[in-house]
Amino acid sequence: MTPQELEDGILKLKKDLNAVILAHYYQESEIQDLADFVGDSLELSRKAVSTTADVIVFCGVHFMAETAKILNPQKPVLLPDLLAGCSLSDGCPPNAFKKFREDHPNHLAITYINCSAEVKALSDIICTSSNAEKIVNQIPIDQPILFSPDKNLGAYINKKTGRNMLLWNGSCIVHETFSERKLIGLQLEHPDAELIAHPECEDHILARAKFIGSTSALLKYVQTSLNNKFIVGTEYGIVHQMEKSTTGKTFLPLPPEENCACNECPHMKRNTLEKLYLCMKNMNPQIEMSSDLLTRARKPIERMLAMS
């Protein structure tokens, strides 16, 4: 099928199924353009709660679609490619996380949404990059906290809140590849460009950033900033919305150390227009999990939604 036939087919299936297509900013631009809503992890979770559609088609990675299913256990949630994972989630297996908790029985577990449903079920409160600081600030100062699985986001929140949360040793394969050496070169070449970065980046990159925030916060920043040139310290898919919603602004990718496309999330990019069409046509693959897991994983997500 041609890209046009795929697009037409997706739009027809969307109508026939009364489906909503939710997409993350790191999806291919043609998927973003077909989606009913494009957002960051928190906004996508909220949309999953508020949608009146019968079917949720989630164009993102597995933990995001899983969260939509946990919040909508009665609705089918489709993910174009079930293998669209996340290095943070993969680096935090439930058994090891359970042991981490058992070793620190007095600690509260605040866990980044980039984790499996099993790890969510073992956590007290979930957070995203856009509400982590707000949630941590609501916890009494004498309450020790375990923060998992992203050590970079955890260290950033420790700095912002003055806490000393114990951090799980995990990181994102995309955000840890950015090169400080190449960043300095780019800044010398473009002294008028501001670095904006996602808090999953390492501290030496964040230290040079003019603005740090979730994907949605980065997008809002470039839309409202008086500056016209930005070095973008996150997955480059977000530049599609940055370019679409601004005029005359330049967005430079923050290069990885190697000469590779490592600033693209290989998991996010597993979803293609063709797989999107096929999952809607076949109502497969769908996110499935036991009702016990759904119930246990739901509580810490609901706590997050109530606290943010």
Ligand code: 13P
């Ligand atoms: P956001 O919640 O900021 O969209 O981040 C999700 C993510 O996976 C970043 O790598």
Ligand code: SF4
């Ligand atoms: Fe996970 Fe990193 Fe991809 Fe985000 S960019 S989904 S944190 S691997």
